[in-house]
Amino acid sequence: MENILGPSIKRIRKEKHLTQKDLGKMTGFSQNTVSQHESGSRVIDEKAILKYSQALGVTPQELFNSYLVKESLEKDRFIKDPSQTNIDNTVDILKKLEEPRQQNVYNYADNQLKEQNGKVVNLPLVGKSAANPTELTYGDVEIEHDDFTDVPHGADTAIRIQGDSMEPLIHDGQIIFYHQQEEVENGEIAIVEIDGDGVTCKQICYDYTSDEVILRSINKKYEPRRVKDDQVRIIGRVIL
Template sequence: MENIGAIIARYRKKAQMSQIDLAARLQADGIEVHSKSVSAWETGRNEIPARVFLHVCRILQIPDCLEEYFGANPSNPLALLNDEGKKKVLSYIDLLIHPMSYVKEQKIALYTAATPERDKTKKLRLYDARVSAGIGDFLDSDYYTTIEVPENDARGADFAVTISGDSMEPVFQDHDMVYVHRQETLEDGEIGIFSLNNMAYIKKFKDTRSGTFLVSLNPSYLPIPIDPNRDSFRIFGKVCRTM
């Protein structure tokens, strides 16, 4: 099974496009993304959002992303054929379409019919750093992808990050994306995104007379104490929703 980053890199090189070129094409589609984010996808530092990946598949002409990832797509009969076989099938399809003998009636109407009004959406920055594994100054970098999410889901959110690891299970799973409201303080017991000694974390904030701690929801992990005199500590914001 080839990882998604390797698939993107292979097709990008096949199309003779640089990472800057691919980022520019995505920007032309209305997706705000830097070439550094393309590099982060290809090296596996960050996961590409599904919506953005679909745009990448179209730009790089990846015909079957399921086949590329899993090695086979049982739902696609073309997956059983080699490249020469696929060319013959496509040639036959072309033959059936152009005389219009086998094309469904009102084909154009089907594709141009008005679609229901889309739900309102909101644009958020999805930072490349994966919390619990990422670099603690990620909010000051331009390593991010701008994603479009349902406004109702992201109400109150200012940015999004992806979780790494199992320290916050069962509530937050590895690879979950969370929406975050940017704020510099948290109340005792609230879950937030933090930087501690240049590492990014998602934890429960515990502030008591005995000290300040970052607490995992998974009991296998011990609380992390914060020493205000020795540690470099910063609160990025409060987690307001997970996706």
């Protein structure tokens, strides 16, 4: 019969740290015959297969299974999954990009995965909120709707922050999320309107002795701002 099991015999022999001479002694074959069997240059019959199986401590079926595994691995070298090819090509390109561009690719891929998994939420996006102790955002509030991923639990509105007073927690230009409510606890970060003129993002602290609200910045270079309680309207609690 055609010899297709020679490579399997050779592999298992090496795994068991046997030489061709050792295997020859165990099977009664000469070292030259073992070599020819392993290379496939000599036909191997059923009796020989049985002798090799007994000597190597495996069944004839296990020899054949080993052959099938080898064939499968060989095919995988030439027949590659198209999706895996796309992954490999993308990784190769990613390695050539500068770090900021790598981050852009990651962010895009992460958003694609979340969209695929149905984790996109459509929320109203408020124009801008000032995070600056000397500025407020004036005029009519512009509201549009947009799709977002990574929306914190409980958030119902998004807003884009303007200014650096809440850094490093919240950065200039960052979109954050909040839950619309009229009250917040002492020390929570909120979106607030002051005197009906403008909107800002600040940490809220209450001074009950003077009926004042202290608007604190995270950025230590800005001093806290104190305003009367009736001058402040809480719009919502920021959820990070």
